Amino acid sequence: MLRGQNSLRSDQKSDLTGLTDSKINSRPWYHFSSMSIMHKCLLIMAVCFASLMVVAIVGDGKEHIELPNVTSGFTEDDIRKLLFSSFESNKMAETLRMVTQQPHQAGTEENRVVGQKLAELWRQNGLEKVRLMEYDVLLSYPNWTNPNKVTVLGDDGKVLFQSTGLSPDLTPKNDDSSSSQGDSYRAAIQWLAYSANGTTESEPVYCHYGQPKDFERLEKEFGISSLHGKIAIIRYGLDYRGDKVKHAAARGAGAVIIFSDPAEVAGQGPEADKTFPHSTWLPSHGVQRGSVMAMKGDPLTPLLPARRDFPKERTIQQAKKDHYLPNIPVLPLGYADVIQILERMGGPQVPEDWRGGLNITYRIGPGFKQNGNKNDAKKLRVDVHSTLEIKKIQNLIGIIHGSEEPDSWVMLGNHYDAWVYGALDPNSGTAVLAEVGRAFAQAVKRGWRPKRTLVFCNWDGEEHGLIGSTEFVQEFAQVLQDRAIIYLNVDTIASNQSLIVKTIPSLFSAVVSAAKKVPNPVESERAKGRQTIYDTWKAYYPQKGNFTWLSPDVPDIDLPGGGTDHMSFLNFLGIPVVDFTYRNVSWG
Incomplete structure (x- = not known):
């Protein structure tokens, strides 16, 4: 038993002593009007x-x-x-x-x-x-004043495209807003928690959803058995983003870009008038933030509580060595930025079931198309500025x-x-x-x-x-x-x-x-005879038959x-x- 479990921290001010007694003892909401x-x-x-x-x-x-x-x-x-x-x-x-x-x-x-x-x-x-x-x-x-960026480079390091690393603020402002300019800037930073700090300059390879079967298909159909320091371009969806990074790193990737494809996040189309703030769909420069840590809980205290009086069982270096924390830079991109990479990529076309919702020809790579002109892309650079800190x-x-x-x-x-x-x-x-x-x-x-x-x-x-x-x-x-x-x-x-x-x-x-x-509470649902939230739930999500012993009155429950x-x-x-x-x- 861990020390202190019987008393639930009875020796600390922030305890749960009373529980163990058997006696009776996105934006501010106003920005949406x-x-x-x-x-x-x-x-x-x-x-x-x-x-x-x-x-x-x-x-x-x-x-x-x-x-x-x-x-x-x-x-x-x-x-x-x-x-x-x-x-x-x-x-x-x-x-x-x-x-x-x-x-x-x-x-x-x-x-x-x-x-x-x-x-x-x-x-x-x-x-x-x-x-x-x-x-x-x-x-x-992230570094709150130095955004992470992706840069497409041409001959002699010429910058052909560079992302801002910021998602523009599209929410309406009210006079009673108490948010500062610094708040808005912090809200705009594009980042993924636990990405390694650093820069990778290499060729891109399109890896679909970054699942093991996708990497196996790259090897079997396209002869790409290892990523050899290249930058994996991976779509959001299906699997946890941390697993995508882990799979890519295991195959030698030097960096990972995880992007939001309009096929998943812009169901009415990627045009500006069909996304937020005109609908609930993700706008073109929006990104999905998240963690890429390959475990749950504090990575330095596995199976133990991260209390001041408990030692850290693992160092940051050990967590990276054991692949709980990435050793490579990882960055999220919106579809307005990733198209600048994908439309320049060379190599064979992707399989039909790997295509996304952008109006371009998706290609595997590695690298970029070479048309013999001065604007041909040569390299892709990923710059991530991140820190790891012990915080309370x-x-x-x-x-x-x-x-x-x-x-x-x-x-x-x-x-x-x-x-x-x-x-x-x-x-x-x-x-x-x-x-x-x-x-x-x-x-x-x-x-x-x-x-x-x-x-x-x-x-x-x-x-x-x-x-x-x-x-x-x-x-x-x-x-x-x-x-x-x-x-x-x-x-x-x-x-x-x-x-x-x-x-x-x-x-x-x-x-x-x-x-x-x-x-x-929904009038349109009550008009259809659905008087309770159960009625609506059952109507829209009927049982799929996953549990054959269930009564048919039970809606779909995962x-x-x-x-x-x-x-x-x-x-x-x-x-x-x-x-x-x-x-x-x-x-x-």
Whole structure:
């Protein structure tokens, strides 16, 4: 057992002592103008669903149970009405505005302030034992004043094209905007966390999605068995970006460019009037930021919590040697920039199923077409300016003690760190989590208390690699195995059409039951006879037949994967999880 697990840091101010007592112990939101009525309805819908999932579990985990109160009995219907009457969309809007004033990447002062503000909000909302728990972890940052760039070079080093390394700010400005010019610049930087710092100058090779089968096809059909220091041009999609980098590096790549192809991100076409801000599709200079670390959690403390009193088991050099951190520069590009590379490339045409959505002939390379003129491209250069730093992150924990089984925990979580402002990912979920906590705290004030303890978790460091939640799970593994019944995760609420759920089969019926009790806020859906969010979910996502034993009334439910904070709870400890969001059917 790790030292301190029994007391859950009982010797520190940022502990969870109260939990172990068996006694009752993207842009700022205003840049999207005011929050729409539909989005407020959507967030309320998410709050209702999350709350009903909790109600189904805080008792005996059965449907239509009676939930005992400390002083008097409440039925499940009583609790549902009590909670629903407490939900306020305006409070969620206020929370969302509060946490999206500035870019707030993990480990920055801006994100520390966001965590402090959320902690104070939770205390005001009535959660018990609210505290921030710190970890010292390895994080990655770009040079905020020297953007990463890609340069196409001709004869004698002549610059034929150079990216700016910045995504232009396309959001409308309001007079009440408090964002500084520095904030906007930091929001524009194009980067991938944990990329190696450095410069690579070589020839490009098109590698499709960068999957092992793609590299095998390059060797079999095009005779490219090794990349020999060349620059791999890889599309976003299908696999985790860190795996793409790892596969390319294993085959000798000197650098990797991961680009967003309009086939995936500009469904109505790449023209400016068909992308943001005129639609939700990615504009031509937009990029997908993310992490390329090949593990979850702090890379220097595998399987151990990154506490001050624990040694770092691994050095940065060892993490790179073991391929957990890349040894080569990696950069994201938008399709307006990558076309400057792809349209110049030589070599054979790509297979038909490797073509993307740009109006060019996609070619394998290596290298560029040579037409015998002075503007022929000769080399491609990738410049990445990045740093690795030990920084402090802080998880926010708050509880509502259970009345009869306080050592049985129902956990709800979300993260609050963001690549930029985080108005959708993750802070739409942050607003939902705060309102769920407030509603349950209000119910306690009105005489009810859950049978089991509710644990509310706002994680830090998620974007860099699920770091906050992973460190928490590693520190309190034995306690969580003994006490955690379920973990509910809500990361991003980005759509207003249909509920999407990922969970384990034993929770399918509980999820469906909760969805059937949430009224449908979308008028067009109600006009079609879909009176609950279950009806819409079932209509748009009918069961695929993956589980032949299921009732046909169960909509399509996927098993939980990776990519968000439920992962360590399920994969490391085997704790049941539910991950839910909302999406538009048109997204596929």
